[in-house]
Amino acid sequence: MTLEDNLKAKILEWDEEGLIEICKSAIEKNEASATDILKMIGNVMEYVGELYEKEEYFVPELIVASNTVKAAIDQVLDPAIKEMGVEKETKGKVVLGTVEGDVHSIGKDLVGSFLFANGYEVFNLGVEVPAAKFIEKAEEVGAKVIGLSSLLTMSMDFQRKVINELEQKGLRDKYIVIIGGAPTSEDWAGEIGADGWADDALETVSLLNNLLS
Amino acid sequence: MKLNKLKVLSNEEIQTIHSATMELMSTVGVKMDAKDVQDLFEKHGATVDPDTDFVKIPEYLVKEQLKNVPNSFKLHGPDGSYSFEVNTESTKFASLPCPVSIYDKTQKKGIRKSTLADTIKQIRIVNALEHISSCQYDLWAHDVPFMELHCHALRAWARHSYKPYGMGCFGKIASQDMMNIASIIVGSEEDLIKRPRLIGFFSPTSPLHLPQIMTNGLAIFAKYKQPTIIAPEALAGSSAPVTLAGLLTQINAEILGGIILAQLYNSGAPVFYASVSHVTDMRSGNSALGSIETGLITAGVAQMANLYNIPSRALGGATDSKVFDLQNGIERLQTLMLAAQAGINYITCAGTYEATLSEALELLVIDDELVGMVQRALEGVEVNEDTIGLDIIKKVATSTQKGTTFLGEKHTLKHMRKELYFPTLLDRNRRATWRKKGSKDIMMRARERVDEILETQKGPGLSSEVENKLADYIKMVSERSIDFYTQAEGISASSVTIDNIEIKKEDLK
Numbered sequence: 082m083t084l085e086d087n088l089k090a091k092i093l094e095w096d097e098e099g100l101i102e103i104c105k106s107a108i109e110k111n112e113a114s115a116t117d118i119l120k121m122i123g124n125v126m127e128y129v130g131e132l133y134e135k136e137e138y139f140v141p142e143l144i145v146a147s148n149t150v151k152a153a154i155d156q157v158l159d160p161a162i163k164e165m166g167v168e169k170e171t172k173g174k175v176v177l178g179t180v181e182g183d184v185h186s187i188g189k190d191l192v193g194s195f196l197f198a199n200g201y202e203v204f205n206l207g208v209e210v211p212a213a214k215f216i217e218k219a220e221e222v223g224a225k226v227i228g229l230s231s232l233l234t235m236s237m238d239f240q241r242k243v244i245n246e247l248e249q250k251g252l253r254d255k256y257i258v259i260i261g262g263a264p265t266s267e268d269w270a271g272e273i274g275a276d277g278w279a280d281d282a283l284e285t286v287s288l289l290n291n292l293l294s
Numbered sequence: 295m296k297l298n299k300l301k302v303l304s305n306e307e308i309q310t311i312h313s314a315t316m317e318l319m320s321t322v323g324v325k326m327d328a329k330d331v332q333d334l335f336e337k338h339g340a341t342v343d344p345d346t347d348f349v350k351i352p353e354y355l356v357k358e359q360l361k362n363v364p365n366s367f368k369l370h371g372p373d374g375s376y377s378f379e380v381n382t383e384s385t386k387f388a389s390l391p392c393p394v395s396i397y398d399k400t401q402k403k404g405i406r407k408s409t410l411a412d413t414i415k416q417i418r419i420v421n422a423l424e425h426i427s428s429c430q431y432d433l434w435a436h437d438v439p440f441m442e443l444h445c446h447a448l449r450a451w452a453r454h455s456y457k458p459y460g461m462g463c464f465g466k467i468a469s470q471d472m473m474n475i476a477s478i479i480v481g482s483e484e485d486l487i488k489r490p491r492l493i494g495f496f497s498p499t500s501p502l503h504l505p506q507i508m509t510n511g512l513a514i515f516a517k518y519k520q521p522t523i524i525a526p527e528a529l530a531g532s533s534a535p536v537t538l539a540g541l542l543t544q545i546n547a548e549i550l551g552g553i554i555l556a557q558l559y560n561s562g563a564p565v566f567y568a569s570v571s572h573v574t575d576m577r578s579g580n581s582a583l584g585s586i587e588t589g590l591i592t593a594g595v596a597q598m599a600n601l602y603n604i605p606s607r608a609l610g611g612a613t614d615s616k617v618f619d620l621q622n623g624i625e626r627l628q629t630l631m632l633a634a635q636a637g638i639n640y641i642t643c644a645g646t647y648e649a650t651l652s653e654a655l656e657l658l659v660i661d662d663e664l665v666g667m668v669q670r671a672l673e674g675v676e677v678n679e680d681t682i683g684l685d686i687i688k689k690v691a692t693s694t695q696k697g698t699t700f701l702g703e704k705h706t707l708k709h710m711r712k713e714l715y716f717p718t719l720l721d722r723n724r725r726a727t728w729r730k731k732g733s734k735d736i737m738m739r740a741r742e743r744v745d746e747i748l749e750t751q752k753g754p755g756l757s758s759e760v761e762n763k764l765a766d767y768i769k770m771v772s773e774r775s776i777d778f779y780t781q782a783e784g785i786s787a788s789s790v791t792i793d794n795i796e797i798k799k800e801d802l803k
Contacts, residue, residue, distance in 0.1 A: 136577060139576035139577055140574070140576050140577070140578070140579045141531070141576060182785075184499055184503075184505065187529070187532045187533065187574075187579065188579065191579040234394055234434055234440075235440055263651060264394050264651070281578055281579065281580065282578075282579060283578075
């Protein structure tokens with residue numbers, strides 16, 4: 082079995098510890114660099130994505146696969162890449178959160194998992210995130226995208242607040258701002274000056290792929 | 295016999311779920327952020343973890359407080375001329391909250407944001423429906439500032455409706471406004487408390503969390519004895535275990551937590567043991583309101599409510615369809631039928647589609663028809679000497695006159711209106727007749743009925759004295775700032791926690 086076959090086997094068995102072991106061992110034995118291993122994992126996640134689109138895998142399989150992979154990235158690959166002194170290759174950094182006054186997180190977390198599974202680096206700030214915090218994190222990590230989720234009609238206005246604050250700080254053009262959530266719509270995105278809107282997690286991936294290409 | 299009750303849990307299984315809930319409530323607890331709630335529970339023997347806000351509720355406290363929960367209560371319309379009782383035996387039907395868009399075929403997309411004018415139309419239509427007892431704030435009025443929504447909604451209700459109404463327990467300030475406004479409408483606070491008009495909607499956040507904005511509002515609804523629906527909307531597989539038994543156990547803790555809190559706020563406060571819980575669609579991660587499992591969960595809820603002898607509420611008429619197609623019909627009827635057959639005492643079911651994101655006025659009248667059908671189903675089959683009718687069978691079968699049928703018999707005349715449901719919107723004509731009448735489908739026929747109602751329906755109206763008082767009140771509300779609310783509700787980081795829940799007149803300005 083090749084290294085990639087091994088990685089794939091561990092991921093599809095949801096074996097976090099096993100995956101971490103293989104990554105550590107491969108780096109220690111100089112079988113592959115951390116950046117190469119990350120690319121191989123990316124290939125496996127693309128395969129997982131295909132299984133999801135074919136409806137052989139469903140949302141929980143996608144999330145568990147992402148969590149398995151995330152553990153290995155956080156614990157082994159990211160530190161190793163840092164040591165190499167190189168910049169980690171990703172499709173883009175995305176700061177994600179549910180806006181102020183809203184505790185709903187499932188949709189946003191799904192978006193996070195799907196984006197991660199599709200090669201984006203996601204910073205999930207959780208729920209009830211004030212506008213300032215979105216901007217602070219985006220500045221800190223050098224994000225390209227800010228994603229705002231709202232499930233309550235009453236919290237939708239806080240999506241507008243984030244965009245207004247970016248404008249006030251002269252940072253609006255620096256970021257792509259996308260929004261989502263059940264009561265929101267493409268019209269609402271237009272009304273508040275967002276760059277895009279998506280109906281669900283899968284659509285968000287397409288949206289970002291388009292906006293960033 | 296009447297239709298027998300749908301059961302998904304054996305008696306032993308009910309006890310198993312109850313025991314598991316008691317273990318969950320006493321060892322894990324329910325998260326309640328509000329300090330006043332924590333203090334209240336602690337005073338009655340619960341243990342509060344100040345770091346996590348989890349309140350561990352011992353079984354004896356549950357048992358003790360459940361004794362005070364009424365098993366029946368009445369609801370009244372604004373002028374008091376119409377009322378009905380909610381209890382643990384009967385089934386009442388209401389509309390379903392709370393869409394944010396409305397079907398409008400003049401729009402390119404067939405849909406648009408709803409407005410206060412739509413909210414009013416919906417109130418008026420519910421008023422005219424035979425089988426729908428009540429409504430609540432069911433259609434979001436996007437053209438009204440959201441801090442004033444509750445005021446405009448209540449005023450519209452009082453002007454146009456003879457039936458009771460309902461609103462979310464969204465904070466103590468808004469809830470107190472609702473009580474103040476309702477008191478102006480009905481004449482006095484005493485009458486409002488004596489003859490409740492408002493149903494409160496209390497929404498836990500699954501899993502196991504009663505947020506402060508909701509408990510703040512519950513305090514007011516309990517104080518004024520307005521029956522409050524304690525209804526988690528847990529989704530199997532995302533905010534509750536994917537296993538339905540696990541979901542039923544978890545929401546049981548959430549519901550009982552809310553019900554006990556209501557009793558601690560005001561012993562004897564009327565409540566509904568309720569749920570709008572359903573499942574996650576594992577393909578999209580979306581909620582699947584029209585799923586077959588919704589009915590199974592609802593049936594479990596009915597049985598648990600029965601154990602505690604508390605009137606139950608759940609949803610029906612739910613569909614995930616975005617159009618008026620077979621999926622819409624299939625899902626709305628099966629969710630309704632399962633809830634009714636399970637014996638849910640108050641079923642909110644009329645008017646919505648697209649997972650309650652959208653409303654169609656036509657669906658209100660169609661659901662009224664569905665409820666009529668379902669009510670007939672619940673009646674089952676009546677068996678007695680008269681209904682068996684041996685004599686009439688003999689008479690018609692042995693009649694020497696060829697072609698004798700039961701159609702002309704007095705027995706048929708006597709029984710038909712009770713035995714058969716007479717639909718007003720379902721078409722059973724043969725094709726030629728149907729064509730002659732315009733080849734209409736049910737949506738078209740429903741539209742005609744909607745137009746007819748909007749043309750003729752009249753509400754009680756309000757005296758100029760009440761109108762003036764309401765106008766003054768709304769003006770006062772419109773002058774408040776959002777910061778006023780967040781501070782008063784204690785939900786912003788910079789807020790001051792308000793220890794007692796008594797609202798003084800000064801607090802409202």
